Amino acid sequence: MDRFQEQIKHYDKLSQQGSESSMGRIGSDSVKKSLSTPYKYCEDFVKNLSNKQDLELLDFGCGTGSHSIAMALQGAKVTGIDISQLTLNKGYHLASQLSLNHRINFVRGNCEQMPFKDHSFDIIYCSGSMFCFDLDKAYKELNRVVRPGGLIVLLDTLGHNPLLNLNRWIKLKMGKKIEWSVKHIMKMSDIEKAKKYFDIQHIYFFDFFSVFVAPFEGIFGKFMLPFIYLVQLLDKLFFSIPFTHKMAFKFVCILKKRV
Numbered sequence: 001m002d003r004f005q006e007q008i009k010h011y012d013k014l015s016q017q018g019s020e021s022s023m024g025r026i027g028s029d030s031v032k033k034s035l036s037t038p039y040k041y042c043e044d045f046v047k048n049l050s051n052k053q054d055l056e057l058l059d060f061g062c063g064t065g066s067h068s069i070a071m072a073l074q075g076a077k078v079t080g081i082d083i084s085q086l087t088l089n090k091g092y093h094l095a096s097q098l099s100l101n102h103r104i105n106f107v108r109g110n111c112e113q114m115p116f117k118d119h120s121f122d123i124i125y126c127s128g129s130m131f132c133f134d135l136d137k138a139y140k141e142l143n144r145v146v147r148p149g150g151l152i153v154l155l156d157t158l159g160h161n162p163l164l165n166l167n168r169w170i171k172l173k174m175g176k177k178i179e180w181s182v183k184h185i186m187k188m189s190d191i192e193k194a195k196k197y198f199d200i201q202h203i204y205f206f207d208f209f210s211v212f213v214a215p216f217e218g219i220f221g222k223f224m225l226p227f228i229y230l231v232q233l234l235d236k237l238f239f240s241i242p243f244t245h246k247m248a249f250k251f252v253c254i255l256k257k258r259v
């Protein structure tokens with residue numbers, strides 16, 4: 001089985017399992033509260049763009065379309081692309097439930113070779129998918145389809161924290177993750193590679209203490225809320241200290257295509 005077939009099989013299966021708690025939830029609300037800060041950051045980023053009503057936005061590796069829908073609700077005209085049809089079906093379903101089909105177009109395709117013309121999009125959002133791709137091909141495609149001066153909003157997992165890497169390795173051994181994805185979690189050097197095509201405008205780092213709180217959310221529910229806010233504040237303070245960034249679980253990087 002080649003890499004793409006393996007990804008399709010894995011994500012088709014995951015989409016059928018779906019977590020009941022996140023079913024039908026949109027954008028940052030579909031993520032555990034303690035780990036939702038980077039997703040909220042991206043939603044606010046799009047919300048605060050002045051011309052968002054006219055934006056053509058691509059959700060690169062869109063999965064179940066939950067974030068595509070959140071972006072469409074901000075006003076953007078969204079195209080979501082993903083290789084897993086069963087995953088995309090969830091997006092179609094949710095978008096029709098919300099009568100958003102006129103603002104969202106889901107396309108089955110390979111992000112490393114997309115069926116879009118050059119310079120088709122003003123902004124490209126990509127959350128949690130870059131580790132699925134051949135990075136050089138993905139950056140090249142992002143550069144091809146985004147308009148000059150356009151933005152890439154990249155939200156992904158960072159692969160330096162040894163404890164988190166141990167957890168990934170355990171999940172790999174348990175068959176819950178694919179070897180390619182575990183080996184290609186992004187490092188700082190992978191973010192740097194974007195400079196071949198883009199200017200890096202900002203990089204933000206998220207989730208250190210929050211990661212240890214997240215597993216308890218399902219058990220203690222709303223009682224966790226004050227604790228979650230406290231831990232998110234601690235994370236903010238932690239990442240204001242130099243040399244802590246590599247310990248982050250997530251990062252958000254804003255890239256701008258040179259004109």
Ligand SMILES: C[S@@+](CC[C@H](N)C(=O)[O-])C[C@H]1O[C@@H](n2cnc3c(N)ncnc32)[C@H](O)[C@@H]1O
Nearest residue numbers: 011061062063082083084110111127128129132
């Ligand atoms: C971890 S999920 C992230 C989904 C979504 N962006 C999110 O944040 O919920 C990764 C997605 O990338 C998709 N994917 C993997 N390889 C792909 C490829 N070569 N082309 C398009 N999509 C791909 C998978 O099907 C999966 O839906």
